[in-house]
Amino acid sequence: MEKIIAKNPTAYHNYTINEKIEAGIVLTGTEIKSVRTGKVNLKDTYVNIKNGEAFIIGMHISPYEFGNIYNKDPLRTRKLLLNKREIEKIFGMIKQQGISIIPLQMYFNGNKVKIELGIGKGKKLFDKREVIAKKDAEMKIRRILK
Numbered sequence: 001m002e003k004i005i006a007k008n009p010t011a012y013h014n015y016t017i018n019e020k021i022e023a024g025i026v027l028t029g030t031e032i033k034s035v036r037t038g039k040v041n042l043k044d045t046y047v048n049i050k051n052g053e054a055f056i057i058g059m060h061i062s063p064y065e066f067g068n069i070y071n072k073d074p075l076r077t078r079k080l081l082l083n084k085r086e087i088e089k090i091f092g093m094i095k096q097q098g099i100s101i102i103p104l105q106m107y108f109n110g111n112k113v114k115i116e117l118g119i120g121k122g123k124k125l126f127d128k129r130e131v132i133a134k135k136d137a138e139m140k141i142r143r144i145l146k
Contacts (some may be wrong), residue, residue: 002107002108002109003107003108004105004106004107005035005038005040005105005106005107005108005113006038006040006041006042006105006106007042007104007105007106008042008043008045008102008103008104008105009042009043010043010044011042011102011103011104011118012104013123013128013131014122014123014128015100015102015118015120015121015122015123016120016121016123016127017102017104017118017119017120018119018120018121019118019119019120020104020116020117020118020119021082021086021090021116021117021119022109022114022115022116022117023054023080023081023082023086023114023115023116023117024080024081024082024112024113024114024115025056025078025079025080025081025106025113025114025115026078026079026080026081027061027078027113028072030063030064030067030071030072031061031064031072032113033064033066033067034061034062034063034064034067035061035106035113039061039062040059040060040061040062040106041059041060041061042059042103042104042105042106044058045057045058045059045102045103046058046100046101046102046103047080047090047101047102047103047117049087049090049091049094052084052087053079053080053087054079054080054082054087054090055077055078055079055080056077056078056079056080056103056115057077058075059075059078059103060074060075061074062074080115080117090117090119093119098121098122099119099120099121100119100120100121100122101117101118101119102117102118102120103115103116103117103118104116104117104118
């Protein structure tokens, strides 16, 4: 059973997602306690690959209120747990122009925290306007049919 902790509100608006990958994440004890209370923000996060390892950058996990000296920096870079084949596949896609890896959502899979990563291209402004126009047209049709 999956319990969703946080979603990235701007991921589908700013990117066209072609593929999804599930990854684990390395967290400390106080970070896990904050995640269990839902104090996570995935907005403006992205994945970077350095030295054959994947890292998530810009994810904000609020400090645990009872954690005092054990709390880590809320915006620190965290390592993602992916196998070598997946990292090489992602790295090959990043080399292509315009491809980005964006965290879509964070959830519990059993008692483990997982992150769903989306692989996609950034949308241009006219693409975003086109999507908004389609949604408006669908809403008008629904109103008329009611």
